Amino acid sequence: MTNFSLSGRKVHEFSLCEALIAEVERIALENGAVRVESVKLRIGPLSGVEMPLLQHAYPFASAGTLADGSTLEIEPALLMVHCEVCGFESEAGPNLLACRACGSNLTGVVSGEELTLMSVELITT
């Protein structure tokens, strides 16, 4: 745990995980849950978050909370861009967002930036 939390400060994924746990606990309390069974996230390649790091931080961040022992499921989102020149929608790489059809760099990201808490499964009795 000390790897993640030095004098109360933490790396990026750990602080995100703490924000996640705080939100999950709020939802659990709101629904009168006794504990949390699972948490589902959707994460895009351009969210700036490393899934393995988040997975690794989760048990530490959830220890002693209502989410202690729960599973974290991460659904990766596809990186998709829309081309302003030819209108084609194609899959892209994080450092190559050009249109696959016409090669133009004038594209906009349609999906791939997500960092979303999708759902929480709660034990209520």
Place this chain on the structure above:
Amino acid sequence: MCNTCGCNITPGNSEAACKPVNGTTAVSVLKSLLARNDDQAKHNRQHFDEHGLIAINLMSSPGAGKTSLLEATIDALGNQYRMGVIEGDLETENDADRIRAKGVPVHQITTGSACHLDAHMVHDVLHKFALNELDVLFIENVGNLVCPASFDLGQHRNVVLLSTTEGDDKPAKYPVMFRAADLVLLTKTDLLPVLDDFDPVRAESHLRNLASRAPLIRLSSRKKLNLQGWLEWLSLELGRQREQSRIDDFAMLHTTCPDTPVVV
């Protein structure tokens, strides 16, 4: 709509949601993990807008020249604009001391081992500034090309520095950071003649591959070379931001008071 019976589940999110089994409830949330930071950032932005200033978040790897850029900017525009600086570092007041020596209000945030500033840390120091006495507030983020990109601080513009002593493929290696840039500054260009492995054209091509339309300006803060483009960008964006704040104020006034006659 409620979160218990499942009536908030739509065909789009149903797969991720309700599976009521004995004693378990699935709650659909669909909320950004950074919602709390983003709310605080929005609040910070309101502070900035109320005071008609522009807030600029400076990001780069350590040693790319953020503090030197600020020193050169204060030297060049100190008589024209009232500037303030928030310094973010893991430890020391060294950067704040350099800015303080220029006679500009500065507050240092030392983050301990945290690798980025977040909106709450910025808010904590905001009230130490007389914001109504500022035109430009620079936030010098922790030197890091990874984490700062994910945390909105309430800034109006992101400026990312890439120094010629780094690899010209940095935009390809750190796409999340460079995609967030409204302006990219290629710094330490006075060293280009002796750095034969850094190609500014290649650096720009990596940036364009990220579908970034941010202008790229080459300059040297230490040698005060080609600062003009950056200084003009800053003046232009300050003007634009003030205009935007005025439009937003006007729109807000007429949403909250629908009966107020529109004066043209």
